[in-house]
Amino acid sequence: MTVGIVQFGGSNCDRDTLVALETLGIDAQLVWHRDGLPAETTGVLLPGGFSYGDYLRAGAMAAQSPIMSEVRTVAADGVPVLGICNGAQIGCESSLTPGAFTTNQTARFKCEHVYLRVENADTPWTSQYHHGEVLEFPIAHGEGRFEIENDHLNRLEADDRILLRYCDSEGAVTEEANPNGSKRGVAGITGREDHIAVMMPHPERVCLSDVGPTDGRGVLRGFAH
């Protein structure tokens, strides 16, 4: 069993996620997109970066690569799939998850730590946390503003598909705490089933106790679920 970390030209968080998963004792390997998924794939991680230089729209090119058809197939069979940052953009562009992550409200790249409120603790990615818990993760993106039609977002909320929202240190979802203008502060969502999820913040960057807090471990433990 192994988690495939899919590398595209321009991925740059692939090795960070590998180290984070290995630290948690989760077997993982880097998978070059042209090589396809290994037969023994038990999870897929779409890492952050700037695949194909973010040409056209972030994630648009990678979403069309043949390996993403394989990812959709294994996802439909119940294999857990997590997209982080550029991986989240690829997830939305390839219809694994709804909506789109597009240009930040300020039109500027944001690189900082943010607070996130757990909106649904009943998913593989959040079961290590409790509902309403406040986490601190880094973000680093220019196109992280979650956009979707209001009616569609209402349905996602009704179906409990919002995973995380940007909040302040007390857990209040406010305009000031929203780093990129995401609609209703959405930072992460699940796909049609909750073993498929995407998020703009980087859980893998808060996993190693040697370099700081380890709030992100719970998300990656979703692969060991």
Place this chain on the structure above:
Amino acid sequence: MRGYTATVTVRLKDGVLDPEAKTTQRALERLGFELDALRSADQFEIDLTADTGPDARRRVEEMTEQLLANPTLHDYEIAVEKR
């Protein structure tokens, strides 16, 4: 078969925030220009060979639906001319 050029214009749907257009508008205003609004759009020109104009349009529509536009964010227009 003959040559056609299809011009695809991809713009944000009404109601979708356009931070780059806002920033550009503010920059123009700082330069002293007066304007009421500014919208941005992407334009692609595609040369292709097809039996008829409608054939060319159908193929370009497929290209646009699959890659050039994102239906969550964009509306698009296609104009086809003989090349």
